[in-house]
Amino acid sequence: RAKNLGRNRYEFFSQNLQAEVINNKRTADAILAGIDNGEFTAWYQPQFCARTMELTGVEALVRWNHPTRGLLTPDQFLRIADDLNVVQQLDRVVLETALKDKMRWAARGVVVPKISVNVSSRRLHDEGLIETLTGLQIVPGEISFELVESIFLDESEDIVSHNLERIKALGIDIEIDDFGTGHTSIVSLLKTKPKRLKIDRQLVMPILTSLKERALVRSIIEIARSLDIETVAEGVETLEHAARLRALGCDVLQGYAFGRPLSFENFTEAATAATWRLAS
């Protein structure tokens, strides 16, 4: 019986695996078609000054308007896009969409001081990145690139350090995303001099109940401050979290407590409904 069970289990897994392979292939083809058909876009999540609660900016997050499956989030396609070596094209779509939307907001009197976009490791390794960026209308200080910690391990690579330098020269700020989950050393922090550290949700969520995470978050904020680096807390889900982070000296708050990612239209509506304090 046990043997039978084992075999059934094996068949079950192998069927699952086969289904997954077929499914991934289907998704991969659909991603390539979706890029051509303009199915990818940016949604926006607000970020607020912890002290004044004014809107300081937004994070642009990729979304896929899939023709049959509806709206898809990055967990449903980003890894496959990365495997396919097309994630950098999604990054590009998001940046170009964000720049267009920024102009649309300006035309409607909505002030969004800064837009942060996520940049994949593949894009940061791209030889043609700077040329692409130079062709865009980027106002210094209005765009940030969020890079995950692991990218800074590649900083010894010529192309990465070259791109980082030129990105900064274009007036684009560098932010370290998901900080606290990777292996960034203080030394590499000093070398890169990012504008901001985004403290990962995994560290932020437990701060009310766990002394360990609270101490870690406190130390990160203190170190960042002493290096003149701003801190952003991600995954701020409750007002209690917000109050604690404010007390710890965190600069910027982002999370469901204040706003979920929204489409351009819904974001614009929320921003003009006077429920948010807009910077002037």
Ligand code: C2E
């Ligand atoms: P991330 O850069 O750390 O973005 C924050 C993620 O946390 C977003 O998920 C956001 O919706 C979610 N989030 C925000 N506030 C809360 C909260 O209070 N609680 C919880 N539980 N979650 C919250 P999303 O949009 O699904 O994106 C997931 C990840 O996909 C991003 O994590 C980022 O690593 C990646 N990503 C998103 N857009 C892009 C893009 O355009 N390019 C690249 N390369 N990666 C992207």
Ligand code: MG
């Ligand atoms: Mg991010």
Ligand code: MG
């Ligand atoms: Mg993040």
Ligand code: MG
């Ligand atoms: Mg994160």
